[in-house]
Amino acid sequence: MTWVGSFKSLQAVLPEPSLGAPLRVHTWLESEIDLISPFVDWLVSLITQSRCVDGKEEFVELALREAVSNAILHGNRLEPRKLVHVRCCCEATNGVLIVVRDQGHGFDPNNVRNPLAVENLGAEHGRGIYLMKMVMDEVSFERGGTEVHIRKKSGNEEKTSTQRIQKRIVRRSVRRPWPGVRAVELG
Numbered sequence: 001m002t003w004v005g006s007f008k009s010l011q012a013v014l015p016e017p018s019l020g021a022p023l024r025v026h027t028w029l030e031s032e033i034d035l036i037s038p039f040v041d042w043l044v045s046l047i048t049q050s051r052c053v054d055g056k057e058e059f060v061e062l063a064l065r066e067a068v069s070n071a072i073l074h075g076n077r078l079e080p081r082k083l084v085h086v087r088c089c090c091e092a093t094n095g096v097l098i099v100v101r102d103q104g105h106g107f108d109p110n111n112v113r114n115p116l117a118v119e120n121l122g123a124e125h126g127r128g129i130y131l132m133k134m135v136m137d138e139v140s141f142e143r144g145g146t147e148v149h150i151r152k153k154s155g156n157e158e159k160t161s162t163q164r165i166q167k168r169i170v171r172r173s174v175r176r177p178w179p180g181v182r183a184v185e186l187g
Contacts, residue, residue, distance in 0.1 A: 075102025106145035
């Protein structure tokens with residue numbers, strides 16, 4: 001079953017999903033900063049109950065928070081008439097796919113500054129896309145940058161030898177960061 005409605009209406013009526021049950025939600029929220037945390041907390045609690053990314057919910061939460069924040073702040077520029085649309089599809093064997101769309105003018109993701117460049121290390125903004133790419137398995141921008149697709153696999157897929165090698169390489173490179181950079185080992 002797919003639940004469709006505004007965040008405020010679904011928050012009031014959507015029952016907790018059964019453990020392991022598929023989850024499909026299409027909702028929208030106003031461009032208000034105060035709605036980001038309640039919305040993300042609500043959707044992540046539903047994702048947690050569905051157990052589609054068991055043990056990886058904190059990664060999904062971080063990416064979702066960044067995507068919704070970017071849509072409200074940068075996409076819709078806090079214009080109260082503009083909405084942020086969120087679609088979530090969560091299944092135990094496929095993981096979670098979340099699509100966040102704003103009503104802004106979009107952007108070219110290839111023109112986003114590198115947050116790890118020396119001149120950008122002190123910047124207050126500009127790390128959201130980088131963080132999403134770090135914690136999710138897939139991140140893509142569609143519709144001229146007004147829509148971001150983020151996907152986290154369930155972990156039930158069989159890992160290929162290439163994936164195991166890549167994971168080892170990433171772990172090694174993360175353990176020896178360069179001066180001035182904090183490293184966190186993910187996953």
